[in-house]
Amino acid sequence: MQISDFFRGSPDGVSVSGPKIVCSFDVFGVTINLTETVIISWVIIAAVTLLLLWLTKDMQTKAVTKRQAVAEWIVQTVYGLVEDTMGKHWRHFAPYIASLFTFSILGSLISMLGLRSVTADFNAPLTWALITFVLIHGTNIRTHGFFGYLKGYVDPVPVMLPINILSEIATPVSMSLRHFGNVVSGMVITSLLYFALSAATKGLGIALLCIGVPAVLSLYFDLFSGFMQAFVFIMLTMVYISNADGSQETANAN
Amino acid sequence: MDFLTIDPGTILFTLINTLLIFLAFKFILFKRVDAILEKRQQEVKSVYSAADEALASAASDQEKYAQAMANAKEEAAQIVSRAEKTAQREGDAILAQARAEALAAREKASRDTEREQAQARTALQGEISDLAVELAGKIMEKEIRKEDHERLIRDFLAELDNTDEGDNA
Numbered sequence: 001m002q003i004s005d006f007f008r009g010s011p012d013g014v015s016v017s018g019p020k021i022v023c024s025f026d027v028f029g030v031t032i033n034l035t036e037t038v039i040i041s042w043v044i045i046a047a048v049t050l051l052l053l054w055l056t057k058d059m060q061t062k063a064v065t066k067r068q069a070v071a072e073w074i075v076q077t078v079y080g081l082v083e084d085t086m087g088k089h090w091r092h093f094a095p096y097i098a099s100l101f102t103f104s105i106l107g108s109l110i111s112m113l114g115l116r117s118v119t120a121d122f123n124a125p126l127t128w129a130l131i132t133f134v135l136i137h138g139t140n141i142r143t144h145g146f147f148g149y150l151k152g153y154v155d156p157v158p159v160m161l162p163i164n165i166l167s168e169i170a171t172p173v174s175m176s177l178r179h180f181g182n183v184v185s186g187m188v189i190t191s192l193l194y195f196a197l198s199a200a201t202k203g204l205g206i207a208l209l210c211i212g213v214p215a216v217l218s219l220y221f222d223l224f225s226g227f228m229q230a231f232v233f234i235m236l237t238m239v240y241i242s243n244a245d246g247s248q249e250t251a252n253a254n
Numbered sequence: 255m256d257f258l259t260i261d262p263g264t265i266l267f268t269l270i271n272t273l274l275i276f277l278a279f280k281f282i283l284f285k286r287v288d289a290i291l292e293k294r295q296q297e298v299k300s301v302y303s304a305a306d307e308a309l310a311s312a313a314s315d316q317e318k319y320a321q322a323m324a325n326a327k328e329e330a331a332q333i334v335s336r337a338e339k340t341a342q343r344e345g346d347a348i349l350a351q352a353r354a355e356a357l358a359a360r361e362k363a364s365r366d367t368e369r370e371q372a373q374a375r376t377a378l379q380g381e382i383s384d385l386a387v388e389l390a391g392k393i394m395e396k397e398i399r400k401e402d403h404e405r406l407i408r409d410f411l412a413e414l415d416n417t418d419e420g421d422n423a
Contacts, residue, residue: 018257019264032263041271049278056286061294068290075287095280103275123264127272130265184257 016188019121037121044106044118074098085235086242093238100128101234108183108226112218119229120187125179129172132237136171139244175236182229186221193217379415383407 019036026032055071064072075094082094104125107118118124141149153164193214387404394403 016257018259024263030262032266033261034267035261035264037264038267038271041268045271045274045278048275049282052278052282056282059286059290061290061297071283071287072291075284075291095284096276098283099272099276099279102279103272121264122258123261124268126260127265127268131269131272180258 016184016191019116035121036116037118037124040110040115041103041107041118041124043115044103044110048102048106082238085238090238090242093241097234097238100237101230104128104179104230104233105226108229109222111187112222117183117187117226119179119183119226122176122180122184125176125233126172128179128233128237129176132175132240133168133172135237136240136244137168139241143245171240175233179229179233182225186225190214190217190221379411383411 021033021035022039024031024033052071055067055074057067058065059068059071075098078094078098079091082090082097086093104119107124108120111117111120137149140152144152153161155164197213383404386407387400390403390407391400
């Protein structure tokens with residue numbers, strides 16, 4: 001993380017800003033901002049695409065290279081996770097779960113390269129939560145029919161209607177805010193720490209505390225938190241979507 | 255941009271980005287690895303079926319060889335018994351021939367003996383008649399001519415011979 005990004009104004013104040021706008025343009029009177037988040041996402045996508053191309057290059061049925069073993073391990077692990085959580089009939093969902101997890105974790109860990117975390121922009125987790133929201137309701141309509149889906153809102157008694165609607169809306173809001181909150185709080189704490197350490201360095205005259213302390217805290221706030229939030233996000237996505245098709249009860253019964 | 259804003263542009267771009275990364279995962283990683291896994295499963299299946307076929311053909315070959323061995327044993331027994339029969343027959347034939355030859359040799363020997371006996375008898379007769387004529391001449395002292403006496407004795411001996419043969423028969 002670049003300290004200068006988060007330190008604004010006078011040295012005795014700390015402020016944390018949102019993503020910078022690289023450029024903005026008008027499309028039919030609507031201002032579209034191309035932000036730091038989007039540019040860094042492109043970097044991540046390019047890196048992931050190249051990595052996947054490299055991993056799956058020259059694959060053979062025999063004489064498996066380590067590269068191919070990694071590729072097969074990723075695919076089978078994701079298949080296993082999706083089948084265990086959602087059931088075998090949701091197997092086709094594995095590529096989306098893998099891409100969501102990768103995007104989320106790399107979006108958080110990119111901060112270790114000194115770039116701004118993609119997931120520290122509320123719009124990114126919000127987009128993924130909205131995708132999950134659409135998939136939940138799409139699955140629900142597909143399984144129960146449109147009227148069956150609407151009837152679900154007045155279950156078990158019609159009085160529950162506002163509470164049911166609220167709980168459906170709460171799902172994407174809680175998912176996105178949880179993810180955003182965790183990453184951004186780590187960022188804020190790290191900013192505060194850098195401020196404190198630089199103040200201490202000024203006070204002591206030597207930058208002793210700047211060595212080691214940020215690395216240990218970064219281990220928790222970047223690595224652990226980034227991994228946990230990505231994992232929580234995909235688990236919630238899988239559970240919510242597979243619950244929506246009503247077959248989870250039978251799957252659990254088995 | 256503010257710390258917490260909802261920006262439609264970023265949402266739109268993130269949606270597109272998520273779609274891009276999804277496509278990368280689906281059509282690069284999952285598609286290729288699935289194809290490889292499927293292909294490997296097919297290969298394993300074909301290897302197993304080939305092994306089963308080999309096993310079945312080996313079993314049938316074994317049966318065939320066992321059958322062939324049994325046939326060969328039977329044939330060998332037949333050949334041996336046939337050879338034994340042939341040998342027996344040939345031995346018998348040789349034995350019979352030998353017996354016949356021995357018989358023929360014995361007959362020939364006895365015939366030779368008889369002939370020699372006859373010759374000897376004839377020679378003896380000649381000698382006896384000569385001896386008798388000489389003897390009679392000495393006794394009679396030229397009363398009878400030698401030729402007449404000789405003829406008389408030979409006739410007598412011939413008569414004697416004939417009675418002999420009649421006796422033998």
